[in-house]
Amino acid sequence: MNSQPRQLLYIMSPSYSGSTLLTSLLAPHPDIATIGELKASKVSNTEGYRCSCGELITECDFWRTITEKITAQGGFFSVKDWRTHFASDNPVFNRIIRPVVHGPILETLRRYALQLVPGCQQALSAILDANQQVIEAVCQTHQASVFLDGSKDPLRVKYFYESGRWEMKVIFLTRDGRGTSNSDKKYSNRNIAEAAKQWREKIVEMELIANMLPDSQLLRLKYESLCDETEETLALICQFAGIAPFDAVQRRSAALHILGNDKMRLGAVNDVRLDEKWKRELNSDELDSFSEVAGLINSRLGYQ
Numbered sequence: 001m002n003s004q005p006r007q008l009l010y011i012m013s014p015s016y017s018g019s020t021l022l023t024s025l026l027a028p029h030p031d032i033a034t035i036g037e038l039k040a041s042k043v044s045n046t047e048g049y050r051c052s053c054g055e056l057i058t059e060c061d062f063w064r065t066i067t068e069k070i071t072a073q074g075g076f077f078s079v080k081d082w083r084t085h086f087a088s089d090n091p092v093f094n095r096i097i098r099p100v101v102h103g104p105i106l107e108t109l110r111r112y113a114l115q116l117v118p119g120c121q122q123a124l125s126a127i128l129d130a131n132q133q134v135i136e137a138v139c140q141t142h143q144a145s146v147f148l149d150g151s152k153d154p155l156r157v158k159y160f161y162e163s164g165r166w167e168m169k170v171i172f173l174t175r176d177g178r179g180t181s182n183s184d185k186k187y188s189n190r191n192i193a194e195a196a197k198q199w200r201e202k203i204v205e206m207e208l209i210a211n212m213l214p215d216s217q218l219l220r221l222k223y224e225s226l227c228d229e230t231e232e233t234l235a236l237i238c239q240f241a242g243i244a245p246f247d248a249v250q251r252r253s254a255a256l257h258i259l260g261n262d263k264m265r266l267g268a269v270n271d272v273r274l275d276e277k278w279k280r281e282l283n284s285d286e287l288d289s290f291s292e293v294a295g296l297i298n299s300r301l302g303y304q
């Protein structure tokens with residue numbers, strides 16, 4: 001293992017908060033290597049699944065190289081079986097490690113359970129190993145020093161951070177909860193109250209992680225600022241990650257291999273447009289309903 005831990009830049013956010021946009025803006029930086037969401041939970045069926053380069057993931061040269069690299073080092077990797085998601089087929093292990101970040105008391109209980117239940121510690125290590133193998137292979141292939149994981153999930157930050165394997169830099173990305181809840185309503189068939197509750201619970205989890213991290217390892221960022229002041233916001237992130245600002249480096253123009261969204265355009269700063277459709281799509285009953293469930297936490301985040 002390297003003496004200096006690899007830097008892992010992580011986008012932690014609720015769904016529909018601009019994490020894909022942010023990933024696509026950061027991906028062309030030559031010091032950053034990314035594949036989008038390393039948890040790869042959406043690639044459960046590789047049949048017909050396309051990499052962002054346009055190739056089928058089973059045909060893409062990049063993924064072939066990654067598989068060969070990991071296999072040559074004695075590890076296991078297959079695009080059909082990532083093993084990078086913190087979940088397991090073993091229901092006991094699954095109950096212990098999933099699904100959310102808890103408060104300090106329950107997290108202490110979880111730590112005991114992981115130590116006491118046979119096989120749990122090994123299973124957790126195996127997931128961390130799988131993540132580390134992909135991170136190293138992707139960074140080597142891109143010749144980049146920083147790995148960007150856009151997986152969003154706060155629970156991954158917890159396990160990554162506690163493992164001590166990486167130098168974590170976490171972007172705490174939020175968007176006005178009325179915007180995320182409106183998107184959630186449209187795409188997940190929830191009503192606004194349910195969507196607001198989901199969003200609120202995710203923010204609470206993110207705050208638990210924020211309390212765990214030293215200040216220098218956390219950057220709070222708003223989706224709205226990313227859209228309104230894109231260049232300034234990207235400069236801030238580069239400074240946070242300790243890499244050269246974009247205007248000092250040549251944006252990488254070669255194809256990138258990112259999972260999760262084949263329509264994503266990489267690095268198109270000029271195409272960034274703030275989505276505030278919620279302002280005309282939510283009626284006053286829905287706004288009241290949101291406010292009742294999550295208004296307080298939304299205003300605490302600076303959304304009035």
Ligand SMILES: [Zn+2]
Nearest residue numbers: 051053060257
């Ligand atoms: Zn590809």
